[in-house]
Amino acid sequence: MEISKLTAVELGKKIKSGELKVTDVTKAYLDRIEKLEKDIKAFVTVDAENAMEQAKEIQGKIDSGELSSPLAGVPVAIKDNMCTEGMLTSCSSKILSNFIPTYTADAVLALKSAGTVIIGKTNMDEFAMGSTSETSYYGATKNPWDLSKVPGGSSGGSAAAVAAELAPYALGSDTGGSIRQPAAFCGVTGIKPTYGRVSRYGLIAYGSSLDQIGPIAKDVTDCAAILEIICRHDPKDSTSYNENMDYIGDGITDKGSDFMSALVDDVKGMKIGIPRDYFGEGIDEDVKKNVLAAADILREKGAVIEEFDLGMVEYAIPAYYIIASAEASSNLERFDGVKYGYRTAEYNDLHNMYKKSRSEGFGPEVQRRIMLGSFVLSSGYYDAYYVKALKTKALIKKAFDDAFAKYDVILGPVAPTTAPKIGESLSDPLKMYLGDIYTVSVNLAGIPGISLPCGFDKNGMPVGLQLLGQTFDEKSVIRAAYSFECSRKYERPALLAERGL
Amino acid sequence: MVITDETIEYVGILAKLELSDEAREQAKKDMSNMLDYVSKLNELDTDNVPAMSHAFPVKNVFREDAVTNGDDREQLLSNAPEQKDGCYKVPKTFD
Numbered sequence: 278m279e280i281s282k283l284t285a286v287e288l289g290k291k292i293k294s295g296e297l298k299v300t301d302v303t304k305a306y307l308d309r310i311e312k313l314e315k316d317i318k319a320f321v322t323v324d325a326e327n328a329m330e331q332a333k334e335i336q337g338k339i340d341s342g343e344l345s346s347p348l349a350g351v352p353v354a355i356k357d358n359m360c361t362e363g364m365l366t367s368c369s370s371k372i373l374s375n376f377i378p379t380y381t382a383d384a385v386l387a388l389k390s391a392g393t394v395i396i397g398k399t400n401m402d403e404f405a406m407g408s409t410s411e412t413s414y415y416g417a418t419k420n421p422w423d424l425s426k427v428p429g430g431s432s433g434g435s436a437a438a439v440a441a442e443l444a445p446y447a448l449g450s451d452t453g454g455s456i457r458q459p460a461a462f463c464g465v466t467g468i469k470p471t472y473g474r475v476s477r478y479g480l481i482a483y484g485s486s487l488d489q490i491g492p493i494a495k496d497v498t499d500c501a502a503i504l505e506i507i508c509r510h511d512p513k514d515s516t517s518y519n520e521n522m523d524y525i526g527d528g529i530t531d532k533g534s535d536f537m538s539a540l541v542d543d544v545k546g547m548k549i550g551i552p553r554d555y556f557g558e559g560i561d562e563d564v565k566k567n568v569l570a571a572a573d574i575l576r577e578k579g580a581v582i583e584e585f586d587l588g589m590v591e592y593a594i595p596a597y598y599i600i601a602s603a604e605a606s607s608n609l610e611r612f613d614g615v616k617y618g619y620r621t622a623e624y625n626d627l628h629n630m631y632k633k634s635r636s637e638g639f640g641p642e643v644q645r646r647i648m649l650g651s652f653v654l655s656s657g658y659y660d661a662y663y664v665k666a667l668k669t670k671a672l673i674k675k676a677f678d679d680a681f682a683k684y685d686v687i688l689g690p691v692a693p694t695t696a697p698k699i700g701e702s703l704s705d706p707l708k709m710y711l712g713d714i715y716t717v718s719v720n721l722a723g724i725p726g727i728s729l730p731c732g733f734d735k736n737g738m739p740v741g742l743q744l745l746g747q748t749f750d751e752k753s754v755i756r757a758a759y760s761f762e763c764s765r766k767y768e769r770p771a772l773l774a775e776r777g778l
Numbered sequence: 779m780v781i782t783d784e785t786i787e788y789v790g791i792l793a794k795l796e797l798s799d800e801a802r803e804q805a806k807k808d809m810s811n812m813l814d815y816v817s818k819l820n821e822l823d824t825d826n827v828p829a830m831s832h833a834f835p836v837k838n839v840f841r842e843d844a845v846t847n848g849d850d851r852e853q854l855l856s857n858a859p860e861q862k863d864g865c866y867k868v869p870k871t872f873d
Binding site: 641 | 786805835836
């Protein structure tokens, strides 16, 4: 039996039954990293020694019956913008290239309590700002389906690690599509939960009103199992969901966080809407064909599918980049070379030290967004840009609310194209931003979304299917995704078989 | 929208970034392109739309004002670029 071909939940079962040892599983992944990482560059940090120590300790706790979660003993890779006590957390930025956190993000703590083995920290776009994982200070991650292409971003390292089976699953974060788009580009599955489902404590902030942590794995079952573990109330994040829902106002219904109960191959009578305006200008024919074929499969299984006009689609990107940049400019003020991180070598006073440390420590894309954010928040422009974007966000949310009054789930593509070549996107930032057209509105509206593989383009690159649900209704999304997934089998990148891995 | 030298200078002060001449010219161009693009929002009539900060209605969350963390001064200072006598060390700020 090849360990790496199993899913996280399958591994967990075999560990629980005693068929596999945690140390053997961990060692198997570390060996694969040893062989493939130089080509993929999915990680910023791999701590083999520490992972093996964790594995031994966790095996003991499984043997004694102390640990019994479905993922006990299963290794995980964590995106490098989530704090891990005692382990470098760089956000793939020079400015945090020496930062060793003194605490651990709540989502990671939840996984640790469930007995997972942290195998390393994955590469990403610097501060999660980008759609290709090329803006990393540590260099670009490669797509395991074609090493000349990007894995998507910003959680590109996490998605590439799962696709190349360097880890059975990973955590990513999604501010404007950063879990869903790389999952689509790498042929794996990722969920961006409803805003508030997962604590943001210890997640290095980019756009605080948009950021959510979520799972990236090989299938929907794994994602549901992981999400059940990391979704919990955390008093340290005041926007984190709690069962009493006492922070949430009227009109919101929680459909429950028992996500694994939604793994049912049955969509009979489920109402699914396809936004006509998702299939206009700019979408690749192969993407369109595969996504619509997925809709046909759900129709054959008994879902009631119809096309409709969602509206507001073309306004999501401008609103998103104003809001995300504004929040980024504020969040990133803390990186000043005083308390942690990079400080410039020579300076003549405090302000000069701030400016030099930041200009030398941040890369071009991060500086671009900080400047745009500073501008749209500045006196005289605040109403024209920032407030206008917040009003647009209200209209986008209303468009989704109107749609969810008629449909249980919205179905569409994740991105207009499959993964582009490395180096193609960075020369024209605006062009790269336009690739986020189907993902950013989901963050603005705070709703959940899943990305799962649904086919390939003519070059053999994976195409992603996106399913969206109403606030706190991940379960409808998981059910529809699981039903679709039951109709096809998981495909591994050809590279793995070529290398005998 | 044309971004002038004065505007980019002002944004540099707000953003605490120091740009080289070359980077400044590029920043002017990038910001101008981006602002032209986002001005698309002006097509929307939003006069009677309230600005939305949170995507669904939320209430304030209160907790007791009690200290729960311990003394972790040493660990926190271990990340400081420079420290002295248990404090962060910064360049001279006042004369």
